[in-house]
Amino acid sequence: MRMIWGFLSGLVFGLGLVISGMSDPAKVLNFLDVAGSWDPSLAFVMGGATVTTYLGYRLAWRRPAPALGTSFDIPTNRSIDRPLLTGAALFGMGWGIGGFCPGPAFTALPLLAPGTLVFLPAMLAGLWIGARIKARGFPVLKGASA
Template identity: 80%
Template structure:
């Protein structure tokens, strides 16, 4: 049953991204272009998402546990450190250059637009590289010697 709810949640999220225009990198880039063809409509999408999350969290935190889990999976750390800031900066730079963040990039994949076909593999390579760096602190293979 958990897989069904996960699929339905992803479907609703993906449809929301497509309907809101987030799967269109031109719309995102126009929102970021304050001095040119600025399109403020994305601010309404973000405002709606913020309001929905605000209300949703207030309702969820009233429960002892999530519906499909034994307990909430809450991060242990609240530190604002270099990895967090670096990740946020890389995310923002990628969003600004490509016009995508990860969710909309996946929803735009069926359109086979050249920008999507470049962005998605680059994003996956960056995720792989980040995981390798985090796991070992370097890029050497497990069998490599210094």
């Protein structure tokens, strides 16, 4: 039952990405181009997502446990360290260069656009390489936590 709900949630999320235009890299790149052909429409998509998330969390935290689980899986690490900043920078650069976030890249895959066919394998390779680097032990700066 949990897999069915996960599939349906992913399907609704993917449809939302396609309907909102987030799977179109040109629309995303125009949103990021504030000095050129700026398209502010994705700000409304992000604003709507923020409000929905805020309300959803307020409702979820009132429950003793998730609907399909025994307890909430809440991260305990709150440190801002080098791996976090490096990952955020790489994510931002990939989004700015390719015009894709990981979710929208997968929703754009059926279109078989050349940019998608280059971006997705590169993203998956980066995830694989990142996991290998993390498994080996990421070097930590003095005074920073891992």
